[in-house]
Amino acid sequence: MTLDAHDALIHVMIVAATSDSAITERELTRIKALIERLPVFEGFEKARLEAVANACADILNGPDGLDRVLDNAVAALPEKLQDTLYALAVEVTAVDLFLEQEELRFLEMLRDKLKLDRLTTAAIEVAARARHRKLPG
Numbered sequence: 842m843t844l845d846a847h848d849a850l851i852h853v854m855i856v857a858a859t860s861d862s863a864i865t866e867r868e869l870t871r872i873k874a875l876i877e878r879l880p881v882f883e884g885f886e887k888a889r890l891e892a893v894a895n896a897c898a899d900i901l902n903g904p905d906g907l908d909r910v911l912d913n914a915v916a917a918l919p920e921k922l923q924d925t926l927y928a929l930a931v932e933v934t935a936v937d938l939f940l941e942q943e944e945l946r947f948l949e950m951l952r953d954k955l956k957l958d959r960l961t962t963a964a965i966e967v968a969a970r971a972r973h974r975k976l977p978g
Contacts, residue, residue, distance in 0.1 A: 847885040849917035850929055851876070852897040852910050853951070857930040859901075860947035871936045881925055907947075911954050923955045928965045935969040 844852065854875070858868035876882045876890065900910050918926060930951055934944040952962050 844913050844917040846918055846922065847882060848893050848896070849914035850881065850922075850926060851890070851893045852900075853914045853926055854929050854933045855894055855897045856901065856907065856910055857933040857944070857947060857951075860934065861941040861943045865937070867936045868933055871933055875929060875932060881922070907950070911951060915954050920956060923957055924961055924965065927951060927955055927957060927962060928969070931965050931969045932972075935966075935973050938970065938973050 851872070854872045855864070858864040858872060873890070876885060876887060897910060900906055900913070903909065914926065915923070927948075930948060934940055934948065940948075948966075952959075
């Protein structure tokens with residue numbers, strides 16, 4: 842199965858959101874907001890989101906589903922978008938400022954599939970935490 846770049850990015854965001862077994866309303870809202878505002882999603886038909894999510898679920902439910910989703914996504918993107926892919930996954934998992942063990946494991950698996958150095962991925966992770974912080978009180 843060959844994905845287009847938009848579908849690949851969305852598949853990884855969906856897997857990131859479901860990596861702790863359930864997608865929350867906050868994660869779904871974040872995915873939709875990212876699709877609405879980021880330049881990488883220019884030209885994506887937002888009405889296709891449900892179909893893209895369902896296609897991702899179909900792959901996940903098949904044999905070696907998680908590996909297939911990640912391999913397909915990485916193959917669909919030019920190397921220069923690998924940091925964007927990782928940033929989107931981190932953005933979705935960081936929405937509640939607490940990462941479950943499963944989410945951490947997913948990000949580790951994604952890092953292993955990408956050609957990104959550890960310094961780059963650490964910077965992406967720190968930036969996401971900074972963006973999601975709230976004032977104490």
